[in-house]
Amino acid sequence: MTEETPTDVDPDAVVEQYEQQLNDVLATVEDPVPEADDGITLELAGLQLGRRDLLKTGAAVGALGIAGCQTRSNAAGTATSSGGSQSHGADHFVPPGEHDEYYGFWSGGHSGEIRVMGIPSMRELMRIPVFNTEGARGYGYDDETTEMLDDAGGYTWGDNHHPALSETGGDYDGRYLFVNDKANGRIARIDLKYFETDAITDVPNVQAVHGFCVQSPDTEYLFGNGEFRTPLPNDGRDLNSPEKYTSLFSALDPESMETLWQVKVDGNLDIMDTDKDGRWAISSAYNSEGATDVQGMTHDDRDWVKAFDVPAIQEAVDAGKYEEVNGVPIVDGTRDSPLNKGDDPIVRYIPTPKSPHCVEVEPNGKYAMVAGKLSPTVTILDIEKLTESSDPEEVVAGRPKVGLGPLHTTYDGNGHAYTSLFIDSQVAKWDIQAAVEAENNSTDPIMEKIDVHYNPGHIQAVEAMTNDPDGEWLISLNKLSKDRFLPTGPIHPDNDQLIHIGQGEKSMELVADHPVYPEPHDCIFAHKDKLDPARVWDKSDYEGEKPYVEESDSGVERTGDRSVHVKTSSKRSEYGLTEFTVKEGDEVTLTVTNIEGVPDIVHGVAIPEYNVNLAIAPQDTREVTFTADKPGVYWVYCTYFCSALHLEMRSRMLVEPR
Ligand code: K7E
Numbered sequence: 217m218t219e220e221t222p223t224d225v226d227p228d229a230v231v232e233q234y235e236q237q238l239n240d241v242l243a244t245v246e247d248p249v250p251e252a253d254d255g256i257t258l259e260l261a262g263l264q265l266g267r268r269d270l271l272k273t274g275a276a277v278g279a280l281g282i283a284g285c286q287t288r289s290n291a292a293g294t295a296t297s298s299g300g301s302q303s304h305g306a307d308h309f310v311p312p313g314e315h316d317e318y319y320g321f322w323s324g325g326h327s328g329e330i331r332v333m334g335i336p337s338m339r340e341l342m343r344i345p346v347f348n349t350e351g352a353r354g355y356g357y358d359d360e361t362t363e364m365l366d367d368a369g370g371y372t373w374g375d376n377h378h379p380a381l382s383e384t385g386g387d388y389d390g391r392y393l394f395v396n397d398k399a400n401g402r403i404a405r406i407d408l409k410y411f412e413t414d415a416i417t418d419v420p421n422v423q424a425v426h427g428f429c430v431q432s433p434d435t436e437y438l439f440g441n442g443e444f445r446t447p448l449p450n451d452g453r454d455l456n457s458p459e460k461y462t463s464l465f466s467a468l469d470p471e472s473m474e475t476l477w478q479v480k481v482d483g484n485l486d487i488m489d490t491d492k493d494g495r496w497a498i499s500s501a502y503n504s505e506g507a508t509d510v511q512g513m514t515h516d517d518r519d520w521v522k523a524f525d526v527p528a529i530q531e532a533v534d535a536g537k538y539e540e541v542n543g544v545p546i547v548d549g550t551r552d553s554p555l556n557k558g559d560d561p562i563v564r565y566i567p568t569p570k571s572p573h574c575v576e577v578e579p580n581g582k583y584a585m586v587a588g589k590l591s592p593t594v595t596i597l598d599i600e601k602l603t604e605s606s607d608p609e610e611v612v613a614g615r616p617k618v619g620l621g622p623l624h625t626t627y628d629g630n631g632h633a634y635t636s637l638f639i640d641s642q643v644a645k646w647d648i649q650a651a652v653e654a655e656n657n658s659t660d661p662i663m664e665k666i667d668v669h670y671n672p673g674h675i676q677a678v679e680a681m682t683n684d685p686d687g688e689w690l691i692s693l694n695k696l697s698k699d700r701f702l703p704t705g706p707i708h709p710d711n712d713q714l715i716h717i718g719q720g721e722k723s724m725e726l727v728a729d730h731p732v733y734p735e736p737h738d739c740i741f742a743h744k745d746k747l748d749p750a751r752v753w754d755k756s757d758y759e760g761e762k763p764y765v766e767e768s769d770s771g772v773e774r775t776g777d778r779s780v781h782v783k784t785s786s787k788r789s790e791y792g793l794t795e796f797t798v799k800e801g802d803e804v805t806l807t808v809t810n811i812e813g814v815p816d817i818v819h820g821v822a823i824p825e826y827n828v829n830l831a832i833a834p835q836d837t838r839e840v841t842f843t844a845d846k847p848g849v850y851w852v853y854c855t856y857f858c859s860a861l862h863l864e865m866r867s868r869m870l871v872e873p874r
């Protein structure tokens with residue numbers, strides 16, 4: 217057998233091929249790609265050159281419109297992280313000891329975690345492991361979290377994209393954060409009392425739950441879009457019949473986290489949002505062709521945004537108009553479905569330029585913005601017309617031309633929309649009402665553009681998903697940082713940039729660069745007053761599920777011929793048991809309570825060579841079960857540096873040979 221050897225492909229040629237391919241696709245978009253003002257379309261995806269390189273070579277600085285503060289941060293070679301630069305109008309500096317105004321929850325992409333940030337300082341406050349395992353918090357090591365991950369499919373990683381805060385009355389209620397796992401089709405819930413993942417659902421029948429949101433205004437449902445089309449059920453049938461594959465829209469109950477029903481549609485579902493009245497869930501979609509490669513997926517001129525009439529779908533489910541697959545009722549929402557005939561289809565198909573990306577509903581709930589991605593436009597949908605009109609074309613209320621590669625839109629609550637432009641590496645600010653009044657493809661509604669570095673995906677403004685955003689800060693989550701930071705080898709951090717959006721016509725100001733570990737997709741911010749996290753555990757929250765081990769309860773109980781239950785308290789600077797003895801081959805259940813009531817004093821339990829790693833916050837109890845199959849002496853130590861006698865905080869596990 218001959219092994220395939222890598223061929224000598226010129227790396228520059230690969231870039232050219234990519235740009236050629238992208239240009240070819242863009243050339244087929246109905247509305248022609250505008251000439252960039254400064255003639256830098258050759259730098260299409262911004263892959264070749266950082267703007268810093270341009271600065272170094274002195275090229276076209278003026279033409280690129282590089283703002284003063286960017287030049288300054290570039291020249292200094294550092295991010296303006298202190299925010300103390302005098303000429304900045306906006307100050308994001310939070311002095312030592314003071315708190316940020318907002319909590320930011322960042323999706324961690326394929327790291328599987330959520331990161332909690334303080335805004336505007338951009339300080340990382342905490343990480344919440346969700347689909348990953350994580351040593352520092354003992355997540356995926358104790359029985360409870362291990363079982364939760366096992367029950368949700370046993371995957372060891374996830375790809376979280378869209379964090380969503382629970383809402384009551386159109387405002388964040390501080391109870392839960394939800395997030396999707398695109399990789400394994402899961403949805404997780406994080407309890408914001410404890411900042412801990414408390415439930416994960418492996419959604420049946422779907423691959424790649426991508427678009428995800430809570431239903432506004434009262435979180436009655438969670439909605440997830442199965443992006444990849446697959447046979448239904450995906451059990452080996454129809455492998456080579458892509459025309460039979462289907463993509464599913466799923467509804468979950470936020471309390472039980474059960475999948476309530478699904479709707480099958482034509483095309484790939486992508487991103488979604490809901491209106492503000494609990495009626496419509498609106499999803500972008502691409503690949504109406506039902507193809508399996510790039511050429512096929514971008515062949516036709518049109519794709520269809522899907523608007524799901526939620527009460528009508530619920531009615532169809534209640535009336536038994538579904539087929540059941542793997543225990544979930546599936547309603548037929550394809551174009552040819554009988555439920556889509558007549559004046560009140562359960563799913564409306566609204567034409568958009570091909571391959572749109574995001575749908576984001578503005579705070580008033582009047583319009584939904586569909587970012588064009590390949591088209592340089594945003595399609596504005598009039599949500600009221602969804603209800604009133606049977607002509608899908610009438611639903612389109614406007615289509616401003618915002619720039620190249622529009623992906624996501626966010627809002628300041630003052631009538632402005634902000635759209636990220638992936639290809640242009642910019643954020644465009646535009647006037648929503650002006651865009652509705654303007655001709656399609658007009659650039660008149662555009663108020664301002666600001667350079668970001670580089671290739672932004674999502675952008676989010678503070679409290680943008682509520683009915684009443686605060687409109688002061690905006691984050692651009694840029695996929696590439698290129699040369700903005702000290703080099704860290706071939707894998708660079710992403711670059712999340714903080715922009716002050718202020719008031720007035722031209723008001724956007726870049727105030728900070730923030731390197732982030734790959735790869736956040738989206739984030740969401742809540743004012744600090746909307747959350748009330750616990751400082752210590754309330755043991756009544758786990759009463760009946762786990763014991764609370766007082767010092768005097770510490771001991772070893774033999775529960776069977778080959779099983780023991782070891783219970784111990786922990787406090788500064790000792791465990792309730794300074795040693796415990798088990799027999800070789802015993803299944804050991806170790807229960808540890810942190811009996812301290814002092815906030816911030818966490819104790820760990822690590823047992824070398826047994827993969828045991830617990831982290832126990834004040835008043836919490838954790839359990840782990842393992843088999844003591846190696847005779848010998850094993851020190852048990854505390855992993856959190858909890859006191860001056862932390863190193864002495866130890867116990868011994870003695871495993872007697874059988
Ligand atoms: Cu645009 Cu998953 Cu919302 Cu990434 S998605 S960017």
Ligand code: CUA
Pocket residue numbers: 787788789818819820854855856857858859862863865
């Ligand atoms: Cu307890 Cu260190």
